[in-house]
Amino acid sequence: MDFESGQTYLLRIVNVAIQSTFKFMIDGHKFWVISNDFVPIVPYEATTLNVNIGQRYDIIVTADQPIGDYWMRSDNLACTYMIQGNDVKGIIHYAGGLRMEPASTGYNYTNNFLACNDEPMANLVPHVAMNVGAKSQEIDENVLVTVNSQNLYKWTLSGTTFQAQLGDPTLYDILKNDTIPNYSGDLAISVPKLGEWVYLIIESPIPISHPIHLHGHDFYVLAQGTTFPYMGQALQLKNPPRRDVATINMGPTGGYLVLAFYTDNPGVWLMHCHIGWHTAMGFALQIIEGQKDIKKSVQNSCMIEDTCKAWNAWAGDRVVNPGASGV
Template structure:
């Protein structure tokens, strides 16, 4: 983990302090969950339908996070950035399945004068839409000097992350992992925690975002980081992230792609990986040597330390896929697995692969452990969205059905709903879902040879169809028997993605491309789900207090909104 050159001097203490660390906090495992019985979890198990039954732990995990301007040197090159509690990535938030999580986020960005927010990616936020942390949708930005508190329930388990949802701030360093302990579909000896992959540039992300808007070809990244560190491509500073293995042991690694514009292929030389979870969905285990991990996706894997006779040191590789990810040093994003007492430079070779930006689910069948199938799909409502790129006022903007999202920091959707507004501007990208507990599906298609990782807030979705070519209703087959469920899936270039979900969570929920430049350039829409139930779930006092603080701060500092608003 990269620590800033000017660490926060003091942090508030809490019952569970979120101090910068890349390891799991010590904890007593739930009864029955041992290296040989990972499927057990107290009175529950991996066979428990976590969408219907959730442990009532009575435990609240409380964290205090400070967002600050910092100067960092993750690979030996120094530049300004932003950090959470002084580190990139920020501290890992840890909870057990069923816990309540309270996160206090303080904006200390006194140099950049940015607003901020924190979104808890993949967390369902059932009946807690206001804690989703999306500016212009569920809140106004948190002004400098102010603190926002988010409270939500850990109804799922596995690996995910939190990140800013203000402009492109997340990729300046405002992100970190979330680990929710629970059962697993395969046994392992030790949980080594998150392994966060990211791209990195010597230019600031704001500079890259401006370049992206003015140019058809996206900007090159200089390199990348693994858990916040790497070596300089020119050999002048930095360090490799290292992981120690002990022969014969099996380890759980929680892979997470936090990049702004990089699709990775991940591997550990000479080692095989058994995948046990995709995003926050436990899956039937499968074994592979190379994993495609798109932006914002997560894969929990088990690796057995069975190669110590071959070598003492092995490369960990996160390889940007050049068909969709421009990087000046694509072979330099590496860490080291070592078997001895100390790491040294490996001499191992990578597994072979074909460069591609495919989703894992495009070339293999991934089966959720808890079987679910979409109901009454034939009669479900749907929306068809065509993706395009347009030049508008000398800036490139992404459109869905000809419209780029442009929502207002100062007037979030949630406020408008609470004020009784029923008519929205076209650029708000609103789709109304008034009916409860019915299936809805979205067909997204593109003629451009550019893949997009599409993320839906507030839900896991069924991946009903995904491929290249033209989607033809009634002819293109939909997978309707226990299809893959997740919260982020790839729309293939010159192809289609069909996803479906049940309207079981009232709120205003964003759906967007998770390439940071693309969402900033308008690639997003939002669902207002079960509008009539939203007022009973919102705290209007907190919402308006945050908005009043932001409006005053924005006016006093003449801050101009120059992106989509999300």
Template sequence: MHIVHLLSGLTAIAFPALVAAAPASSDLSPRQSDACEFDSATAPNCWGEYSLDTNWYEEAPDTGVIREYWFEVVNKTLAPDGVERMTLSINGSIPGPTIEGDWGDTFVIHVKNSMENNGTSIHWHGIRQLNSSEQDGVASITQCPVAPGDSMTYRFRATQYGSTWYHSHFSLQAWNGVFGGVIIHGPASAPYNEDKGIIALSDWFHRTTDQLYATASSGAPPTAQNGLINGLNVYDEGGSRFETNFESGKSYRLRLVNTAIDTMFRFGIDNHTLTVIASDLVPIVPYETDMVNVAIGQRYDVIVKADQEPGNYWMRAIPQITCTTNEMTLNIKGIVTYDDLAVEEPVTEAWPYDDSCEDELTSNLVPHLSLDVGAATSETVMDVTLDIVGGFFKWKLNDNTFLSDWGEPTLEKVLTPGAVFTEQENIINLNETNTWTYLVVESQLGLAHPVHLHGHDFFVLAQEPMATFSDDSPLNLSNPPRRDVAMLPAFGYLAIAFTNDNPGVWLAHCHIGWHTSQGFALQLVERNSEIGDITDLDSLQDTCAKWNDYQDTNNVEQEDSGV
């Protein structure tokens, strides 16, 4: 059981007045120029001097616009599905506020830790953090945790565009409520009339993740009591459904985000076809489907046309029971209503589907911008295994369980002469510049894992269930899917590639929260000699000094992997 824990009980606690999150500029209209004027319905591929065809790995706008937000992380009793429990949240809501801006804008987010006995950090999931590794927000990797009463300001430029999310990267805090959406406006690969924004899909427990960690680490993963759509659902006689309205004949963009700790969701709207236009932060050649499988941490942007008879229709997020359990498997639903009709309980039926914990077909996930993969300069093959140590599960990569130190982050150690790194820090050093690295993760266990890489999009070279990787295994090097989370299949392997184009320290890990805490992770130290020139070491060490003082004064003991 974690020593750093939530307050127990359901007594409401009074907090100081919260500052509502708000952008520094209220103008979120797309950038315009004579070169190419964006219009989502008639010119979705345009974006001023840039467009859908721009290679954003090599060039991106710099608008000079600052989008500034204020976050306060607090303990608060909430009841997202009608059942009260103690939560951790940003500005008192679950999800936290969506941050929003344009491609090329700079985000400045001030984070104050007002919790009573937790550190925190905020990770901007999928954001490459080009030349800004220290802004990645990973406790024990790029920073020390922000101590209670302390604050930290994150600053980064959006060199990508699309839909993603932020979440705490301290222990299991994200899944007690510390998460929210991110929208970066930019061009799109298909037209639409209106943007409905983030649709956050979450599993939900009526006990805290800290209370459940011992169970998750010594037996079967705990069964979630519920799932939420944008922080809402019903349970027994309580709670309420997420609702949204369509106008007949219009088309709508929905930005799907799986924020769960241990659930792959299959998403769909009864009777409506989805046109998928992006996977993670990568625009793709559009394809149509009835439902889409969204793995933990993944995002899909879909367009839905309101082309059915006016009425009420179920929006469904269905946990895939091949790899998870949930008390409300078929009752995690929202309501789509047409033309401002009265909201009523729909009577529509779900699309037929096969329960599966596999990604969408790679043949469907064709990036709009075609890029090929070069020959590998570095290749690492890692076997995933599971061990039991002292009665608790420990995940291993090549027989090594990941362990880092909250009080001595890797980024600081890299910049400290004579620092000693341990085998358990699972470091891969990448010192070449702009060469290709291949990583292969292989597992002969009957469980699929969503693998997430920080600091990069990666190219999915192969994703094979029931197979063993070898030198003869075929790899797709011709415009393969690019994303930042992909499923490692059960009894199989995942092969990915990326270029060494982003100096810094980057985490790679399974995005099942239990598994991350149990040691399923590694880290990359990329282009070590350049890291010092892009890092504010004084600021990093100031956060660490405050954390270490708090940790020592309160006898805080780290009992998980550190990430």
């Protein structure tokens, strides 16, 4: 990327990896972080930025260093016990200098699985302040991993692993018969009333962090802790971070994440870990929000009908491999 001295640049950073947490930095430069997951925040200055899977940050950086060439880095952190990759690099070249391989050095940090936690909640202050009301419903999920009789690993949420049935989508059943299929057991969670606050507690004793993503909402991050279990620690209800991916941060004994969302968007929404393997291994649940208003919110039911018809025609008598979760 070319810089001109004195100019200011907007960079949009997305983590599209399947398992990696990236630590982003530009050698020698500071930058301002101005939004998380498209929600504008009160800008804060940083030299490094932790970007977990699915997260988006916008940053502003000024070309205020001596003319030269600098490494831009996205170090692959050693979370989930991965081997570190610190060779993910680009080059910032200042106009007017010779093009050469940078000799710059990166900012220091400790790299271990504990380093993969999100940017601190205190930094992620939404520009448009919104507060969270008292809860009407609470959902608690305890995250574990188990091995089944075929030696396949499955993630479980309070004992149930998600397994979609591709021939029987939840949204289709709701539109057709106003019923929720129950094959995913308690992983089809009904949140029937609109205009209410739902709190979601996800905790795990296994020290592997998980970026949690919810469809259909920006959620509010009420607490992120590096201990297990969640013991009723204080929640931030006054203008908490607002985004759509937040990580269950990890300490040696596990961690917890407390989220809230306001029921104003009727639909069938998936919530899942954004580590691809974990999603495939059943780390997902559905939230059925405002069920009686879903039908009128669907603008084009033909698309659903046609997709299901095409699926049924193709699937026919085939045995469709149900090995992964179907998500």
